[in-house]
Amino acid sequence: MAEDRQDDPFGWIDGERERRSRAGLVRRLSPRPADSPLLDLASNDYLGLARHPRVTAAAAEAARHWGAGATGSRLVTGSTELHAALEEELAAFCGFEAALVFSSGYAANLAAVSALSDRDALVVSDAGNHASLIDGCRLSRAEVEVVPHADPAAVRKVLDAEGHEAGGGRGRRALVVTDSVFSVDGDAAPLPALVAACRSHGAALVVDDAHGLGVLGEGGRGAVHAAGLAGAPEVVVTATLSKSLGSQGGAVLGPARVIEHLVNAARTFIFDTGLNPAAVGAALASLRLLAAEPERAVRARAVATALHGRLTAAGLSAVRPDASVVSVRAPSPEQAVRWAADCRAAGLQVGCFRPPSVPDGISRLRLTARADLTDEQIERAVGVIVGTAPTA
Numbered sequence: 001m002a003e004d005r006q007d008d009p010f011g012w013i014d015g016e017r018e019r020r021s022r023a024g025l026v027r028r029l030s031p032r033p034a035d036s037p038l039l040d041l042a043s044n045d046y047l048g049l050a051r052h053p054r055v056t057a058a059a060a061e062a063a064r065h066w067g068a069g070a071t072g073s074r075l076v077t078g079s080t081e082l083h084a085a086l087e088e089e090l091a092a093f094c095g096f097e098a099a100l101v102f103s104s105g106y107a108a109n110l111a112a113v114s115a116l117s118d119r120d121a122l123v124v125s126d127a128g129n130h131a132s133l134i135d136g137c138r139l140s141r142a143e144v145e146v147v148p149h150a151d152p153a154a155v156r157k158v159l160d161a162e163g164h165e166a167g168g169g170r171g172r173r174a175l176v177v178t179d180s181v182f183s184v185d186g187d188a189a190p191l192p193a194l195v196a197a198c199r200s201h202g203a204a205l206v207v208d209d210a211h212g213l214g215v216l217g218e219g220g221r222g223a224v225h226a227a228g229l230a231g232a233p234e235v236v237v238t239a240t241l242s243k244s245l246g247s248q249g250g251a252v253l254g255p256a257r258v259i260e261h262l263v264n265a266a267r268t269f270i271f272d273t274g275l276n277p278a279a280v281g282a283a284l285a286s287l288r289l290l291a292a293e294p295e296r297a298v299r300a301r302a303v304a305t306a307l308h309g310r311l312t313a314a315g316l317s318a319v320r321p322d323a324s325v326v327s328v329r330a331p332s333p334e335q336a337v338r339w340a341a342d343c344r345a346a347g348l349q350v351g352c353f354r355p356p357s358v359p360d361g362i363s364r365l366r367l368t369a370r371a372d373l374t375d376e377q378i379e380r381a382v383g384v385i386v387g388t389a390p391t392a
Contacts, residue, residue: 024334025354038349041367041381046324047214047296048372049286050246059247062281070274074101075263078274086284091253093291094213094221095230096237098259100252102268103275105210105240106132108250110139111266112206112238113177116258117142121173124158124203126150126189128182133208137177149182152193159201174203180223180237181211184358184366186304186325188216191227198234206236214244215323220290220297223323241275244290244300247282249275296371300324303378304369310382316389326367327353328385335390336363342388348381 020026032038049055062082070078083101091099102108113136117123121142125133128149137144147154155176162172176198178189191207198205212223224230224237236254241247252262262269290296304321311318317329330336333354340352343365351366358364365385373381 023355024332024337025356036349038344038347039377039381040349040370041373042349042351043370044211044243044368045246046244046300046368046370047220047246047286047290048370049244049289049296052246052286052289054289055246055282055285058285059278059282063276063278066277066281068278069276072274073272074269074274080274080277080280082277082280082284083274086280086287087251089284089287090239090251093287094237094239094253095225096253096255097231098254098256100259100262100269101241101275101280102250102252103272104248105208105238105242105250106135107268107272108238108240108252109133109208110136111262111268112236112252113137113175114140114268115262115266116204116206116236117173117175121175122158122162124155124174124176126178126182128184129177129179130183130208130210133177133179133206142175143172150187150190152190152197155194156197156201159197159203162201174198174201175206176203177206178208179211180207180209181216181323181325183211183325184353184364185319185327186211186321186323187319188212188223188322191223191229195227195229195232195235204234204236206238208238210238210240210243211323211325213239214290215297215300217297219294220244241279241283241286245283245286247286248279249283299371300369303371303373306375306378307367307369307382310378311385314382314386316386321369324369326369328365328367330363330365331390333363336365339365339388339390343384346384346388348384350385 066080072078087099087101109132117140119141123137123142123144125137125146127146145158181188195205207224209222214220216223217225229235236258239251241249304324304326307326308318308321319327330339336352340350343350353366354363355361
């Protein structure tokens with residue numbers, strides 16, 4: 001009725017802003033200059049390739065040759081020969097039959113989960129999964145069972161309750177969904193145990209390898225490759241091109257019939273504009289660099305180990321890293337924000353994770369170990385973090 005209408009339809013936003021402010025959860029954009037003087041331990045440029053001359057030159061050449069944009073969806077005008085080359089080489093590098101490139105890693109995760117399940121399916125999701133996997137579960141309209149973090153026994157229990165058996169059975173179609181390396185603490189999923197649970201119950205496994213590609217596995221081929229599961233018939237991998245490959249975009253890798261299904265069924269592929277050629281060219285150049293210089297992956301892991309060892313030796317609480325993410329716990333959201341700000345004032349850029357980004361409610365500084373960091377830069381970063389740490 002007319003009398004029930006509000007004069008300010010967005011007035012509720014003021015209340016939300018006040019609530020965030022009281023909780024210390026206000027987020028603000030901080031535009032950076034092209035040549036920041038800060039030592040960067042906040043970006044996801046794990047291999048230091050985002051500014052590599054061969055990568056930026058490849059991006060520029062692709063833009064000159066193919067244009068600034070893809071000009072349409074992948075099924076219309078948005079697929080170029082460059083896209084096809086990246087998909088072929090990425091699949092071969094990671095050990096899968098086929099790959100499909102998306103405009104972002106987020107879009108790739110939405111596609112993999114939603115197109116491989118439906119309202120009649122069961123999706124089993126790790127409690128620590130990235131928001132894009134969680135949103136894929138929501139969009140799938142499937143029944144979603146969230147299980148405790150990194151707990152294969154809990155996955156088996158859910159599948160057992162559904163009556164799933166290898167080779168068939170009365171259970172519904174089932175999909176187990178997990179990060180390979182979790183973005184908050186940098187810990188790795190127990191992939192061999194998860195795939196064993198899937199195989200014994202006739203379920204599929206979708207693994208988001210965003211933080212594993214370029215860092216784990218032989219020559220940086222990823223966590224799934226490291227676990228000996230590359231090319232496994234029940235395994236599908238999603239990845240981003242914006243972390244180790246220093247570009248932008250995402251991809252899904254897996255059996256050829258899965259990729260063909262996504263081309264026909266994944267809404268974030270069918271109805272989205274294709275990834276721009278400059279990003280495709282940059283990602284392809286980075287992939288070729290990684291293949292030629294596998295020591296980059298080794299160095300990234302070594303830097304993470306060094307950061308963790310020095311920080312814990314100084315008395316800070318840091319989670320042992322399984323890849324390139326080093327998580328250092330803070331006493332509270334407010335102190336985490338102040339700690340990050342003090343690091344910045346001292347010339348060091350670090351990430352700051354607070355609720356609701358962290359499911360356990362524990363605030364952290366999130367450090368990324370880059371392969372191009374020198375030993376001197378590692379020592380400098382540790383000195384700043386320890387020197388600005390909250391006292392309580």
